[in-house]
Amino acid sequence: MSLRTLTLSLLLTLLAFGPLSAAIGVPVTPATTESATATEAAALEAAREYTASLKSMTAKERRTLKREQRRAVKDALENHQDASTNTILLVILAVLLPPVAVLVYEGELNNKFWIALLLTLLFYLPGLIYALLVIFGNM
Structure with missing residues (x-):
């Protein structure tokens, strides 16, 4: 087997099998239900705080905030590759x-x-x- 064929087969094997940690068999532990529940609770609390802050704003401030959020999302989508x-x-x-x-x-x-x-x-x-x-x- 020539060096060129050996190198090509090695590269294709590495590409086919992905990262080395997957080939070695590193165990991946799923998130526990307690941490998932804590994360959901934190997300709900953040949503409540956001809603409360929207209610305390004037209509003009809310429009400005929404416009900035839409602009930020649009920029993030354009820059994402x-x-x-x-x-x-x-x-x-x-x-x-x-x-x-x-x-x-x-x-x-x-x-x-x-x-x-x-x-x-x-x-x-x-x-x-x-x-x-x-x-x-x-x-």
């Missing part, structure tokens, strides 16, 4: 075609793409490593 899914897809693409993964990640033809292409053409493994460094370098 599903990084885990994008990263997994980029890693799979990097394993298959490292220069294309760099191109998709960068969004343009730049020096990083040409370096990845050159490294991949010289030998596959340096191109793969470079593509993974580009993808995970900003995290």
